[in-house]
Amino acid sequence: MYICLLTLVLIHAAAAFVAQNATGILAGKDHCVCEVLLPDSSFPxxxxxxxxxxxxxxxxxxxxxxxxxxxxxxxxxxxxxxxxxxxxxxxxxxxxHPESLVEISFEVLKREIRELEMYISAMRVKPNGNSVQVETLYNEVKNMSKTVGQLETLDKNNVLQAKREIVNLKKRLVDCEKNLKAKPSLMVPLGSCQHQGLAHISKPNLMQLNWKGNAYKSGAWGKDAAWNTTKKSLYWVAPLNTDGRVLESIRIYPSMSDLQMYKNPIDLPLSMLIKNKLNNTFAGQGAGVVVHNNNLYYNCFNSHDMCRASLTSGVYQKKPLLNALFNNRFSYAGTMFQDMDFSSDEKGLWVIFTTEKSAGKIVVGKVNVATFTVDNIWITTQNKSDASNAFMICGVLYVTRSLGPKMEEVFYMFDTKTGKEGHLSIMMEKMAEKVHSLSYNSNDRKLYMFSEGYLLHYDIALKP
Missing domain, CATH: 1.20.5 (Single alpha-helices involved in coiled-coils or other helix-helix interfaces)
Known part of the structure; x- marks a missing residue:
């Protein structure tokens, strides 16, 4: 038997070559025969x-x-x-403009407004749901809906202001619903003085920055404050110059939406350019400004005179306020040149000032708008320079003071009807330390504040 080498080439699935040895026998001189057993299955x-x-x-x-x-x-x-x-x-x-960055989309705004409309509509049909407060909120939601529609066609960065208004309305709706659930409504009717005085001041509602910008820290703003005025939708904004003293002009807006979008303004100049020289004869001084029956009342520049300017005719008048101190002799604490502060309430027009005789104590004067004179005065025991601001409600003087950067307190009151004074403690949150002006409006029962260039307002409640 001989050993023959037989190489078989097998193709596998992996295509490899395999070599094998097999035993064979010699057949003939040149033939080697090998016997190989292949697998039974055929190649796959x-x-x-x-x-x-x-x-x-x-x-x-x-x-x-x-x-x-x-x-x-x-x-x-x-x-x-x-x-x-x-x-x-x-x-x-x-x-x-960091305050102008858009935080939400218009679709989200519209959805939130629709939810607010449904929510307050449900409140209107509840018992005690037809209160003045609910109706006011309902009208504001409707106005906000119109405002958002107008904003959508303009620069969308302005949507941030609309969002702030919606947040404020939501808070007020929650507070309103809590009040309705707590007890039957005992709202004092607008214009009525049959109540026990100031009871509560809401959280601040931020409207916007004044139209001149944040460099103009001091000023005043609001609506026509005369009770039952025919100009209830009118808004005005009066930023002082950057010196915090001179009032050269005010801007008037026909409606809230115009104010919010800075459109359709009407400017009323108080300083006049005569022969290329600025004349301040009818310019204002300080932020003690108010609009009453479509007339602007303010302290005339560099004098103890009262000034009045008609918003429609542009007619200017001035009358001396006898013995009144001026030019920053006795302004409020934290704000300059507000020696004379006009205020309006349910009973008419008032002026808050000081005299040499009062030795810096607050004097309240009742203004006769027909003759443009002060007919009656009341001298209080409260130092004006210790107060941050003041306002009138139903002939009662309310005086505030600062308790810090974020809190104000209504701490003193004087009733011109009885001559009685007293102390109280009603807290009032604020967004900045300085209160440059604070005024009351009897038509919507709000306080209007100008603080560090920003326009804010507060809702107030009276004791039934």
Whole structure:
């Protein structure tokens, strides 16, 4: 027996080559015969073909996915550039007007307003739901809906102000509902003085920055404060110059939406340019300003005179306020040149001032608008320079003082009807330390504050 080497080439599924040795016998001089047993099954050609097809399909899929990844890389690079550019733009906007950045979309605003309308409509049909407070809130929600519609057609950065108003309305709706649930409504009718005086002051409601900008810290604003005036929708804003002293003009807006969007303004000049020289004969001094029956009342510049300017005719008048101190002799604490402070309430027009005789104590004078004179005066025991501001409600003087950067207190009162005075403690939150002006409006029972250039207002409650 001889050993012959036989090499068999087998094709397997993995396409490998396999070599084997086999024992054979010599047949003839040049023939070697070997006997080899092959497997019974035939070669799996079909499986190999299917494997090749699957391999090609997988290869194509890998190529497709690789191409998609390349496309996604391109898209990601594009969006990365957009994000970088957007970030730069937002940073630029933050540097310019951080208060103007949009925090919400108009769709969200509209949805929230619809929810408010449904909510307050439900409150109107509840027992005690037809109170003046509920009706006022209902009208404000309707006005806000119109305002948002108008804002949407303009610069969308202004939507932030609308959002603030909605947040304020929501808070007031919650407070209103709590009051309705707590006890039957005992609201004092607007214009009535049949009550026991001031009971509560709400949280501050921020309207917006004054139209001249945040460099103009001092001033006043509000609505026509004469009881039952025909100009109830009119708003006015009177920022003083940056020196905190001179009032050169005021701006009038026909409605709240006009005020919020700074549109349709009417400017009333108080300083006159005569022969290329500024004349301050009818300019104002200090922020003790009020609008009463479509007339602006204020302290004439550099004098103890009272000034009056008609908002419609532009006619100016001045009358001396006898013995009144001026030019920052006795202003309120924290604000300059408010020696003379006009105030309006249910009983008419008042002026708050000091005299040499009163030695810095607050004097309250009742203004006769027909003759433009002060007919009656009352001298209090409260030092004006210790107070931060004051206002009148139903002939009662209420005086405030600062308790810190975020809190004010109504601490003193004087009733001109009885001549009695007293102390009380009604807290009043504020958004900045200085109160540059504070005035009451009997038509909507609100306090209007000008503080560090911003316009704020408060709701008040009276004791039945």
């Amino acid at each position: 050609a079909k499986r190999v073909g299917a494997l090749e097809d699957e391999t090609i399909r997988l290869s194509n899929r890998v190529e497709d996915e690789m191409q998609k990844l390349e496309e996604q890389d391109i898209i990601l690079d594009t969006y990365s550039e957009k994000i970088i550019n957007l970030t730069r733009r937002v940073e630029y906007l933050e540097k310019l």
